[in-house]
Amino acid sequence: xxxxxxxxxxxxxxxxxxxxxxxxxRPGVNKEVAKRVKEIAKxxxxxxxxxxxxxxxxxxxxxxxxVINSEGNPFFxxxxxxxxxxxDEIFDFGVNVVVKRMKGYxxxxxxxxxxxxxxxxxxxxxxxxxxxxxxRDELNSLVADGVKVVCFNLDLAGVHYIAYVGCDxxxxxxxxxxxxxxxTGGKALLGVIAxxxxxxxxxxxxxxxxxxxxxxxxxxxxVDIIEAEDNDEIAYEKTMKMLLEHQEMNALCFNAGGxxxxxxAVRELGLENKFKIFTFDMTPxxxxxxxxxxxxxxxxxxxxxxxYQSIKILFDALxxxxxxxVDHIYTELNVKIxxxx
Amino acid sequence: xxxxxxxxxxxxxxxxxxxxxxxxxRPGVNKEVAKRVKEIAKxxxxxxxxxxxxxxxxxxxxxxxxVINSEGNPFFxxxxxxxxxxxDEIFDFGVNVVVKRMKGYxxxxxxxxxxxxxxxxxxxxxxxxxxxxxxRDELNSLVADGVKVVCFNLDLAGVHYIAYVGCDxxxxxxxxxxxxxxxTGGKALLGVIAxxxxxxxxxxxxxxxxxxxxxxxxxxxxVDIIEAEDNDEIAYEKTMKMLLEHQEMNALCFNAGGxxxxxxAVRELGLENKFKIFTFDMTPxxxxxxxxxxxxxxxxxxxxxxxYQSIKILFDALxxxxxxxVDHIYTELNVKIxxxx
DNA sequence: ATGAAAGCGCTAACAT
DNA sequence: ATGTTAGCGCTTTCAT
Numbered sequence: 001x002x003x004x005x006x007x008x009x010x011x012x013x014x015x016x017x018x019x020x021x022x023x024x025x026r027p028g029v030n031k032e033v034a035k036r037v038k039e040i041a042k043x044x045x046x047x048x049x050x051x052x053x054x055x056x057x058x059x060x061x062x063x064x065x066x067v068i069n070s071e072g073n074p075f076f077x078x079x080x081x082x083x084x085x086x087x088d089e090i091f092d093f094g095v096n097v098v099v100k101r102m103k104g105y106x107x108x109x110x111x112x113x114x115x116x117x118x119x120x121x122x123x124x125x126x127x128x129x130x131x132x133x134x135x136r137d138e139l140n141s142l143v144a145d146g147v148k149v150v151c152f153n154l155d156l157a158g159v160h161y162i163a164y165v166g167c168d169x170x171x172x173x174x175x176x177x178x179x180x181x182x183x184t185g186g187k188a189l190l191g192v193i194a195x196x197x198x199x200x201x202x203x204x205x206x207x208x209x210x211x212x213x214x215x216x217x218x219x220x221x222x223v224d225i226i227e228a229e230d231n232d233e234i235a236y237e238k239t240m241k242m243l244l245e246h247q248e249m250n251a252l253c254f255n256a257g258g259x260x261x262x263x264x265a266v267r268e269l270g271l272e273n274k275f276k277i278f279t280f281d282m283t284p285x286x287x288x289x290x291x292x293x294x295x296x297x298x299x300x301x302x303x304x305x306x307x308y309q310s311i312k313i314l315f316d317a318l319x320x321x322x323x324x325x326v327d328h329i330y331t332e333l334n335v336k337i338x339x340x341x
Numbered sequence: 342x343x344x345x346x347x348x349x350x351x352x353x354x355x356x357x358x359x360x361x362x363x364x365x366x367r368p369g370v371n372k373e374v375a376k377r378v379k380e381i382a383k384x385x386x387x388x389x390x391x392x393x394x395x396x397x398x399x400x401x402x403x404x405x406x407x408v409i410n411s412e413g414n415p416f417f418x419x420x421x422x423x424x425x426x427x428x429d430e431i432f433d434f435g436v437n438v439v440v441k442r443m444k445g446y447x448x449x450x451x452x453x454x455x456x457x458x459x460x461x462x463x464x465x466x467x468x469x470x471x472x473x474x475x476x477r478d479e480l481n482s483l484v485a486d487g488v489k490v491v492c493f494n495l496d497l498a499g500v501h502y503i504a505y506v507g508c509d510x511x512x513x514x515x516x517x518x519x520x521x522x523x524x525t526g527g528k529a530l531l532g533v534i535a536x537x538x539x540x541x542x543x544x545x546x547x548x549x550x551x552x553x554x555x556x557x558x559x560x561x562x563x564v565d566i567i568e569a570e571d572n573d574e575i576a577y578e579k580t581m582k583m584l585l586e587h588q589e590m591n592a593l594c595f596n597a598g599g600x601x602x603x604x605x606a607v608r609e610l611g612l613e614n615k616f617k618i619f620t621f622d623m624t625p626x627x628x629x630x631x632x633x634x635x636x637x638x639x640x641x642x643x644x645x646x647x648x649y650q651s652i653k654i655l656f657d658a659l660x661x662x663x664x665x666x667v668d669h670i671y672t673e674l675n676v677k678i679x680x681x682x
Numbered sequence: 683a684t685g686a687a688a689g690c691g692c693t694a695a696c697a698t
Numbered sequence: 699a700t701g702t703t704a705g706c707g708c709t710t711t712c713a714t
Contacts, residue, residue, distance in 0.1 A: 004707060015685045020709060028683060051399075051433040052707030054392050055690045059710090092392040094690090174680035182523045182637075182678070212680065296523075299681070334675035337523070339515035339553065340640070345691060356701045361693065369699060393691030396706045400694090435706090 003044040012037050023048070050319060054093040062095045064314050065117035067110060067127040069154075071103035073230060073257060074283040075303060079153065082307025083126075090315050097311060098122070105199075107132035114138055124148040124314040129156035131200060148317045152310040153303075154201060155328075162317055165310045165329045167301035169201035172333050173208020176278060179297045179335060180209070180251060181217040183276050188213070188220040188251040191242050193235055195256035196227050205255055205280075223249055230257030232264075239265040253278040260285045263294065282336065290341050298341075302331035344385040353378050364389070391660060395434040403436045405655050406458035408451060408468040410495075412444030414571065414598060415624040416644060420494065423648025424467075431656050438652060439463070446540075448473035455479055465489040465655040470497035472541060489658045493651040494644075495542060496669075503658055506651045506670045508642035510542035513674050514549020517594060517619060520638045520676060521550070522558040524617050529554070529561040529592040532583050534576055536597035537568050546596055546621075564590050573602030580606040594619040601626045604635065623677065631682050639682075643672035 005023070009016045014033060021029045022037040023046075040046075066083060070076035080099070087097040098120075100113045107130045115138070117125065125142060129135050129151050136158045139149050143160045152165040180188045190213075195202045206225065213220040223246050228235035235258030243249065243265060252275055254262055259279055266272055272294050279286045279298040289295040309329065316322045346364070350357045355374060361367070363375040364382060381387075407424060411417035421440070428438040439461075441454045448471045456479070458466065466483060470476050470492050477499045480490050484501045493506040521529045531554075536543045547566065554561040564587050569576035576599025584590065584606060593616055595603055600620055607613055613635050620627045620639040630636040650670065657663045 005709095006707075016708080017686080017710080018684055021684090024709090026709095030683060033683085049433045049707055051392050051395050052690095053709080055396055055692090055706090056708040056710080058392075058690050092390045092691095171680060175678065178678045178680045179523075182520075185526055208680075332675070333681035334673070335678060335681060337516065337519045337676060339512060339519045339549075340674035340676060346693095347691075357692080358694085358702075359700055362700085365693090371699060374699085390691055393706090394693080396690090396708095397692040397694080399706045433707095 002049075003041075003046045004049070005046075008037060008040050008044070008046060012040050048320075050093075054319065058094040060094075062124075062318055063120075063122045064095060064097045064124045064126065064311060064318075065114075065122040066097060066099040066311075067113045067117070067125070068099065068101055069103070069105060069110075069128045069130075070101045075257075075281045076153075078282075078303035079307040082304035082309075083311055084307075085304075086308045086311035086315070090311070093315070093319065095315055095318070105130045107134045110135055111138055114142070118142060118147075122147060123318055124150075126150045126152055126310040126314060128153045129159065130154075131156060131198065148314055150310045150314055152306050154199070161327065163313055163324050163327045163329050165306050165313065166201075166331060167333055168330045169204040170208040171330075172280065172299055172301065173205035173210075174212045175208075175299050175333050175335065176205070176253060176280075177209040177212025177216070179299070180213065180220065180253070180276070180278060183278075183296050184220065184251055186217040186219055188217065188276070189246075189249050190220065190222045190251045190253060191239075191246065191249050192222055192225040193228050193239055193252065193254045193256075193258055193262045194225055195258075196229050202255060209253070228256070228258035228262065232258050232261030234258065235261035236265050240269070243269055243271065250274070251276040251278070255280060259283065259289075263289060266294075282341070287341055290336070290338055293338060297335055297337050300334045300336055302334070305331050343390075344382075344387045345390070346387075349378060349381050349385070349387060352381050389661075391434075395660065399435040401435075403465075403659055404461075404463045405436060405438045405465045405467065405652060405659075406455075406463040407438060407440040407652075408454045408458070408466070409440065409442055410444070410446060410451075410469045410471075411442045416598075416622045417494075419623075419644035420648040423645035423650075424652055425648075426645075427649045427652035427656070431652070434656070434660065436656060436659070446471045448475045451476055452479055455483070459483065459488075463488060464659055465491075467491045467493055467651040467655060469494045470500065471495075472497060472539065489655055491651045491655055493647050495540070502668065504654055504665050504668045504670050506647050506654065507672060508674055509671045510545040511549040512671075513621065513640055513642065514546035514551075515553045516549075516640050516674050516676065517546070517621075518550040518553025518557070520640070521554065521561065521592060521594070521617070521619060524619075524637050525561065525592055527558040527560050529558065529617065530587075530590050531561065531563045531592045531594060532580075532587065532590050533563055533566040534569050534580060534593065534595045534597075534599055534603050535566055536599075537570050543596060550594070569597070569599035569603065571598030573599050573605075575599065576602035577606050581610070584610055584612065591615070592617040592619070596621055600624065600630075604630060607635075623682070628682060631677065631679055634679060638676055638678045641675045641677055643675070646672050 005016050005019050009019045022034040110130050139159045149161040150163050151161050155164045224242050226238040239262040277295045282300050286298050346357050346360050350360045362370045363378040451471050480500045490502040491504050492502050496505045565583050567579040580603040618636045623641050627639050
């Protein structure tokens with residue numbers, strides 16, 4: 001049973017109100033008294049009871065806003081599940097989580113969503129930030145107003161956030177390189193279906209893969225890279241074209257969305273069992289293709305955790321004034337094959 | 342703002358005490374009244390506030406006991422970390438987690454630990470059960486006394502637990518088989534360093550591996566299996582002997598402990614780079630060996646989650662009377678290679 | 683600057 | 699069987 005505010009008050013010979021003010025840095029308390037109270041608290045190893053704190057603060061609910069590029073991208077379903085799990089856990093602490101979903105990567109649209117959240121008043125924000133200075137500046141202005149910010153899944157340089165929660169993209173690319181080496185016996189002539197070259201993370205992913213192939217599997221190389229912009233139609237067209245142009249290819253990698261469209265092209269050319277195919281994440285089409293043996297492996301980045309941790313970190317910052325030790329929290333990268341999916 | 346007990350009391354024209362009794366199935370309340378109260382609660386979608394509930398119950402602390410075979414097995418360090426993380430989270434809810442560690446798999450020793458916990462009084466128990474009817478019966482007698490039980494990492498048939506939290510051992514073996522196929526090009530002549538044939542889980546692991554090799558990689562087979570009993574000295578001796586006896590072998594798999602000793606034998610015979618080597622879990626020696634390229638892959642079972650979830654499930658059962666939907670909660674199996682470790 | 687007191691939603695001891 | 703009341707540990711008015 002750790003000491004309570006009441007006990008400190010008794011020892012310090014002040015009222016509980018004063019102890020509360022002193023310990024929480026609230027105004028209107030004598031410096032000397034504050035110091036004494038803090039010392040007593042420290043000496044007895046006092047830890048505030050978060051449950052009691054939450055109950056007392058319950059009157060005016062705290063709000064955590066979320067802006068997420070989830071529309072039309074099944075990857076984010078698990079991220080949202082994580083967000084909702086955290087939401088349920090902290091609801092009774094008087095914290096409300098408000099989610100705004102968006103489609104695609106338009107900065108002005110994202111800006112609108114941030115502002116609409118800000119207008120209704122918010123204490124913290126979790127966001128998958130679009131790479132644009134508009135967003136960066138808006139987030140920093142929120143931070144200046146005392147709003148706690150976490151970026152998740154996508155990092156954005158220059159934002160004064162509490163933390164980035166997501167994968168290490170370079171490492172995810174290296175892991176891909178390693179699996180390609182294993183599966184092809186080091187002899188991969190690889191076609192890459194990428195997202196768009198505008199996203200730094202996705203560029204790094206390709207670099208990671210390239211570096212491993214070059215260093216460890218010199219008989220392998222990336223033959224061609226196309227940009228499918230997470231769009232199945234584009235992926236279909238461009239994959240088809242790429243496969244026809246590069247008859248020497250024997251492996252494909254889907255770095256982001258468009259897997260469904262790209263695989264259709266492979267199927268129509270009768271290459272399903274001739275190619276070694278690799279993907280990222282665990283969307284329904286990926287699961288299905290792995291089970292059928294069409295896709296050899298996929299690399300996951302703990303989407304549920306990305307959502308869950310983002311909210312829990314903000315909660316911890318709001319309620320307990322506790323910040324994570326590092327500001328880059330990398331979720332695990334996990335390889336899934338046919339048998340552990 | 343969901344309704345409160347106070348509001349229900351007002352609508353039902355009874356006191357808050359009666360509402361509390363009715364909603365929690367406590368004795369001493371008229372059937373008719375109880376029914377009416379429940380209906381009102383339901384109609385307004387009432388959810389009890391767990392924070393307030395915890396604070397009110399705070400006076401007599403709840404106790405969750407833990408019995409874990411962790412001594413001398415670094416695998417369990419992460420499991421313990423998960424247990425402690427959960428412990429910190431629920432401490433302010435007035436729930437105390439008391440951990441008893443033990444070494445090895447002696448049923449009578451485990452029985453003593455369970456009983457010593459029971460004597461001090463406990464509301465729930467998380468345990469890595471030794472496969473013995475002594476343990477099974479003792480756990481069931483606790484269950485009969487109203488103690489909630491979760492088994493983690495090891496399953497034990499016949500125990501009326503809330504849940505088993507751990508990996509699917511057969512699947513873990515299949516995953517091993519899949520990775521062996523990838524890395525060796527389907528041509529593995531495998532030596533297995535197992536734990537002991539007495540543990541059902543570890544038997545299933547071997548069966549899973551064998552089934553995949555047989556079905557998918559007919560040029561592969563298990564040449565020999567030795568039992569190292571999680572002991573490095575035994576592992577060293579037996580691995581050495583096995584390697585000398587089976588010159589045709591080209592791959593090794595460490596299914597449990599003893600990795601350090603076994604690898605020493607491999608090193609001394611100068612086979613480190615000639616063999617493809619596979620392990621389970623992520624102990625320091627495994628991490629080191631993977632980074633050096635000596636071990637090709639390891640298969641992890643989310644040890645942290647096993648500890649964390651076990652405690653959280655018991656907490657949820659105790660505080661919110663909420664049971665998991667399924668009684669087998671399988672943690673993810675994840676493949677780690679050099680680049681995503 | 684400090685103290686006193688009310689109250690967050692619930693439980694539990696005590697009355698009736 | 700039901701109502702009343704005190705209190706869990708903390709925050710937040712309202713006095714002083």
